[in-house]
Amino acid sequence: MSRVDLNDLNSQYVDVFKELGNIGAGNASTALAHMLNMKVDMSVPEVSLLEFKDAGSILGGEETIVCGVYLSVQGDITGSIMFLLDVSSAKKLTNKLMGIESTTEGLDEMEGSALKEIGNIITSAYLNSLATLTGLKILPSVPDLCIDMAGAILSVPAIEFGTVGDKILLIKNRFSEGLEGHFILVPDLESYDTILSAIGM
Amino acid sequence: MSEIIKVGMADLKTCKSPDAVTTLGLGSCVGVAIWDPVTKIGGLAHVMLPDSTKVKNNINVYKFADTGIEELVRLILEMGAGKSRLKAKIAGGAQMFAFQNKSDMVRVGDSNVIASKKKLAELGIPLVAEDTGENYGRTVVFYPENGDFYIRAIGKDEKVI
DSSP states (O other): OOSOOTTOTTOHHHHHHHHHHHHHHHHHHHHHHHHHTSOOOBOOOEEEEEEHHHHTTGGGOTTSEEEEEEEEEEESSOEEEEEEEEHHHHHHHHHHHHTOOOOSSSOOHHHHHHHHHHHHHHHHHHHHHHHHHHTOOEEEOOOEEEEEEHHHHHHHHHHHHHTTOSEEEEEEEEBSTTOEEEEEEEEOHHHHHHHHHHTTO | OOOEEEOOTTEEEEEETTOEEEEEEESSSEEEEEEETTTTEEEEEEEOBSOGGGOSOOOOGGGBHHHHHHHHHHHHHHTTOOGGGOEEEEEEOOOOSTTOOOGGGTTHHHHHHHHHHHHHHHTTOOEEEEEEOSSSOEEEEEETTTTEEEEEOTTSOOEEO
16 A cells, blocks of 8 residues: 555645655756756746646646647656646747747747757756655656647646546746746656655655 | 536536537547437536546546446436437547557557447447547537537647537
8 A cells, every 4th residue: 555645635745745846846947047058047836736627727728739748757766757838938948949039830840859858858857856866766768749738738647647546746837038837747656655765754 | 598518637517408518628538428319418528547447546436437437327317318318429539649658558548438438338328429549639519409529629620520
């Protein structure tokens, strides 16, 4: 029996994962700053446990078009991680990275590819901090990108959470210059225990 | 005044004509619409996972294809629908990311579609139309008035099945 119950909001274990989320997001911001060679300010991330039926309404509603970069995680823990951002933020980020000013609607192939790489670096920074903190080996897979309705993209991590609970753990990051991103970390149930043991709980 | 009732993820809602039911942004989940064309009573379930017996945490019956469909049928029969007249349409079950191939998660969209069809067959409810699979999200609206199932996707024309 796992010690972690995702449905119990007051559990101190959930607080631990919130804190891990904060640290990971901080590292991700630093990686973003290095990559873009600019100052990236970050507000304190908001961490929330959402009911499935409410999850779709973040990011401006279920039908809002968003970009999701998704990686699976292997090693001492297994699961997946997703980095979500709205199309205008994605556009700003990729254009900054490539040093262009694109005026087209949506993302073209190059921008999509650049976004995959940004997602890769940001999520890897996130996972690295988790690995350093816990001393666990965490290996991310090659990233995959999907641009579609928020509800449809969120259904993927929601389904993974669905096998263990009825809520989804979401970390919202507001970077500088109107950039906003979300992280969704989905460890498998056994992995929660592995992480807790690794930090001595 | 007719109303369009919203169904969230792992949720289900029933309605009677002229009202309609909708669910926004179906990804790998499946939207199962069941209705009785005579009494025009129907409902829509937004199921996330195929099988409640394979998961320990199965308190929310709406979450699974097997228990969700069963519950939807029970509720619309309670409202006065005739069991022998029930028909079903399904949509969703997309594969949003190319690499979603973790061992126990093998194409969860497909599994959801297969499980939904199996449950409908078990209950003897004919599946009259479907729009499933592929790799894009769908928004659906179902009208029990005539059984029209509207499907919208990004960059595609709206269709009715």
